[in-house]
Amino acid sequence: MADYMLEIKNLTRRFKIGGMILGKSILAVDDVSISLPKDKTWIMSVVGESGSGKTTLARMILKLLEPSSGKIFIDGIPLSYYSKKDHRKEFYKKVQPIFQNPFSTFSMRKTVDTYLYETALNLDIARTRDEATEHIRDILHSVGLEFEQVTGKYPNQFSGGELQRISIARALITKPALIIADEPVAMIDASLRMNIVNLFKKLRNEFNVNFVYVTHDLSTAYYVSDFIATMYRGNLIEFGPAKELLSRPSHPYTELLLDSIPKVGVKWDREIILPDIETKEYSAKGCKFAARCQYAKDVCHKNSPPVTTLEEGHKILCFKYCGYKI
């Protein structure tokens, strides 16, 4: 059918902030285009700091938010097709979310297996409860949990890591083609993060699920991803294959992100400029990172940088790579 599994075309989302009349608007996602291949499964990381628009992007792919303009295609079908009530179930079968905080994903008053059964029964994965049980047992096993450990228990009886696994199991029930995981390890201990991230890798290979992994942690992103997209204040400033992008970070912002991971063995020496108030940066003219960039020249403050292609599939939005010319 289509050539691309996920295709995002000139996606823009505008938010109004402030009063009714005097309010300004900011572009939380500004003209973002990404296409990801269909012929093999992948994990794409969307990295950036808070307020970079990465969650807004994820919410639009999940149809939790309508774009202001631009289109998203999943497997060649535009998302607007699924807006019809009859097609909604089809969408949920294809795309599933995993959210940031496992403790607020589940209601404290319901047993966690309720969510698993509801997903299986409501989306016609299983017709009877017994059939659903069999299915859930298999899925839980593949995320490293046993059915008996989970059934009949409430969320407060699990640790954050276990709940996040159940969250992943729930998303897997429909055998989706795409899972959108928004900061899935942010609430989990550093020592347990690897377990979750390894699980993504395993599921990509076993279930042929593609992942969009939204995070601010480049070290786990590097570890799992095939592609990395860096966002800053609504702009997609760099996109490319993970290995190339991180072995040679090209955008000064990606460089800063990489340098800021608290590493063992190397101590920080360079002082950095912390971000200004977000709305101010969003309304800045020219490159939005210019005020914090160590390579910035006059042209960066005045004009928006053009897209430069460095190598096959490695795109970058920076004046440094086109000789500071417009």
Add this chain to the structure above:
Amino acid sequence: MMRLNNLSARYNILTGYVNAVDNVSFEVMDNEIFGIAGESGCGKSTLLKVMYDLVSYPLEISDGSVEIGGKDSSGKAVILKTGEIKKSWWRNISYIPQGAMHVMNPVTKVDTQFYDAISKQNCNFNKKALRQEIINYLHELELPASVISAYPHQLSGGMKQRVIIALATFLNPGIVLADEPTTALDVVVQRGILTMLSRVQRKMKNSMVIVSHDMGVHYQITNRLGIMYAGQMIEIGPTEEIFSTPRHPYTQMLINALPRIGDLNQKEGIPGTPPSLKNPPPGCRFAARCPKATDLCRVKQPEVFQINDRHQASCHLLYDL
């Protein structure tokens, strides 16, 4: 500066006790940053609360004591114990709780929050002079002066956290306790906050205790590091030494669980979960997850082993060497 003697603390719950802190002893020296690392639920936040004398039902101290060196209101050096520490909050010791930035009063401006805290210590102050002092101090921490008349919701997460740190260090306390000061912040802001904390510490030459589950954070800013597991302090030593030669198997696994850029080898998190603190196992508490555990580990608690005068660990395996 601060000494903990065989401190144990527990939560009194209806069905028994949860021994969140079990027989912990260590000292925090003058002019150093002491880190406490461990998984969630290992008792590190509880330990910090007890150190800050924030003990109220259901938390209680079952054994041991906390002593801090400080100054009384006339400036004389005194030693304060649990119960007295409370009276010198903000002046001798201050505490940055986990997620402090989310619990700022949303309907008062930053300046009022400063006045509130300071009036607890000193009732007759000149508001105008104080305001200028606060602005100067915020400026030192590279916060714009406009912050002082902003409401918390107008500030970003990183800015709020910096305001909280400014508030906690404004009266120049001898000890600053910080519980996960950078969790829920992204890496760039985290780095800014951490460099700011160590800059403040270098300037004020006081002691800081920083709790975090991220070993990378500890490597970056702490001088000495204590590793906690299931309520016990299992290894204490200079940070550099802990990272170069970790002696306890748990510490080794914690360090190896960190992903590194440029290293695509399969990394594993630590398998299994910590034991219940309600009725902990008889032997070493890490035995069930430890790849090197022997029969002895499962029945007898290890004693503290001094590797050198600054480095100690509690593991049976060290005695065999």
